[in-house]
């Protein structure tokens with residue numbers, strides 16, 4: 001076996017099987033994104049020239065299989081063959097980091113009373129966080145960012161039928177899979193009220209509620225990151241914030257906006273954030289993205305409003321100062337975001353080239 005596919009490696013990591021993931025990319029590429037707990041060797045140029053001594057000084061734990069990783073799965077094959085020649089069980093990650101973009105893992109979010117089960121479904125290869133909420137025989141999915149089959153399988157193993165699918169906003173750094181998931185599952189597709197998308201959906205407005213079994217989801221309109229952005233409050237305890245509020249930062253207000261529009265949005269974001277901070281301080285915030293690879297540790301990425309209140313100092317600035325500061329801290333735009341926004345507005349998922357389009361880390365947050 002010379003190669004391993006993403007699904008197999010992701011399953012090994014989820015099951016905690018011993019494996020050494022060896023990243024052979026140049027350091028600047030690794031700095032952008034990596035496989036959790038992978039190790040690195042600076043040998044890319046030597047491998048490219050088929051230098052037989054490229055990995056000669058690499059010390060590896062004995063008896064543990066090695067998976068070599070590069071950007072697209074070609075140079076990593078050379079690395080795997082060199083290791084095999086040393087008698088080491090090694091294979092190359094098929095498709096490399098580009099394919100790894102679709103790898104995911106799950107963490108259960110503890111819920112008091114446990115009448116509802118909440119799972120954070122994390123696209124570790126890109127940092128998109130989606131949610132599966134289930135009670136009795138029904139389930140809701142928020143911000144689906146992976147193949148619909150992933151959510152369908154997770155729900156069916158628990159005996160749940162997905163009946164509602166929601167997005168927090170029109171995404172700019174990944175293709176939403178919500179429309180496709182709703183079609184596959186027969187669920188109702190809910191989106192925040194807006195005139196941007198050109199396919200049928202049920203509009204959700206500030207204060208609207210969605211009740212299924214023991215789930216009560218309340219929508220809060222929180223414009224700023226985008227004009228339509230919404231947060232969803234589950235049973236007055238968990239808050240799904242999309243890209244409005246993160247454990248260590250806030251949403252960027254500038255995508256698809258000129259300078260003046262960005263200022264107006266930043267000002268709206270200020271009010272939205274204070275609306276959220278007025279909720280009970282023990283409310284647990286579950287964001288839509290993270291900016292680092294998600295470990296296979298089963299620990300949800302979350303923080304209470306109290307923790308965020310303490311950590312994210314910019315929230316406490318006066319409004320004008322807040323607007324000024326946020327506009328000074330805008331990070332580079334996500335690659336291909338204009339094309340991604342157009343596709344999300346049309347509800348289209350291209351049949352090929354998805355991972356090329358979605359390449360790069362998420363950049364929806366300002367910290």
Ligand SMILES: [Fe+2]
Pocket residue numbers: 169170171172173225243364
């Ligand atoms: Fe976003």
